[in-house]
Amino acid sequence: LKSTSTGAPIGCMAIQTVNGARDSRLVVKIGSINNSGVSGGQGGNISGGLFSNDVLRVRCRWSELELTLNDTQLDIDKRKKNHKFKAESTHHTPISQPKDDAKFNDVQVKAAQICFHRFTVDFQRIFKDKAQLSNGSANSLLFHERSQFAMIIHQIRATDCHPETKSPVVFQSSPKTSFLELCIRTRGPLNADLVKVDLFDLKLANSNGVSHPIVLDTSEDFIWRMFDIVDRVRKSTAKLAGGDIKLDWDEGKDSFTLDIMEVPKRGHDDLDEDGTYHPPRSDRLYDVKSASVSPFKVLVSFKRQPQLSRYQLATKFQGATLMNYITINLKFTVDDAELLLSGYHGNNIKGPSDGLLEIIKTYYLDQLKKKILTLVMATRLK
DSSP: OOOOOOOBOOOBOOOOEEESSSSOOOEEOOOBBOOTTOOOOOOOOOOOSSTTTSSSOOOEEEEEEEEEEEOSSSSSHHHHHHOOOOOOOOTOOOOOOSSSHHHHHOOOOEEEEEEEEEEEEEEEEEESSOOOOOOOOTTTTOOOEEEEEEEEEEEEEEEEEOTOOOOEEEEEEETTOOEEEEEEEESSOTTTSEEEEEEEEESSEEEEEEEEEEEEEEEHHHHHHHHHHHHHHHHHHHHHEEEEEEEEETEEEEEEEEEEEEOOOOOOTTTOOOBOOOOOOOEEEEEEEEEEOOOEEEEEEEEEEOOOOOOOOOOOTTTTHHHIIIIOOOOEEEEEEEEEEOOOOEEEEEEEEEHHHHHHHHHHHHHHHTTTHHHHTTTEEE
């Protein structure tokens, strides 16, 4: 925003356009006027808070970070029959079979495990002594604050801990280079309506322009087991998230009574009781000057063994026989399909945080569609 009389900047304001719903196609959201980043301002271009004027450097390092997903809902009879665990590897601790059924019901069986080797997270913030103008003009906005977030994962390994699995290592990175190197540099306050991002750089198993393979080896059985666990967790949490607890004092019983009330669902554009319109909420806006993702290579192996209980027979339409054969009887194996995906680079991207992620996701989905021939050539029917 500039003064109409002098032409000097008096502040800045973020404007965002998002999709509406029933009553509007587009909703234009206008942020508050921020005059803190203007030359001559009173130092308001610094993020507020307890450490608003401090130079920060925070670094966390883990030599190894291990996360284990336990499953306590496996079929009891099947577990009694197949729960004579074998020593899988030095990385997995076998669980002994309990003696009685009561103890058996309390056993937590490892479903999956993910391990990060040499995991580092770093955040630092500094303040420039002399303001550096963005375009050398006296009317430019000054940003003294600089921040950098970095994350490095040297190696990662995801393991299928089921005792009958034939592919215990589901996901593994190459030991020759770091699996992930992420660097984000910002200029100006992080709590502004429009955050200036000078650099977004993501490297995936890439060192000096050389892509090292990322191994993905799984099966349909593992995917179904993960879906089952996620579905059970979703249903369990929905009971808590969809209700509200209300406490009322009962004078007759001289105690509190607890009632669980269902929380009404509201649409993104619903009107409240006073008739006030609530537009769709959106995240903070980002102005990304440069965003890049390195090329990376994935070796894909997949084994399909259909489970009859997962599929229903299709009837009463043309091609039902072929559909039933594909879903129920078709067995195939993909052996070491090499997918080499090129890198992404973009400049001057503005929008919410999910906007940049959507652009990158669309870019790589288009590349995966072009790699279908590679997957077909590596497929072996049974």
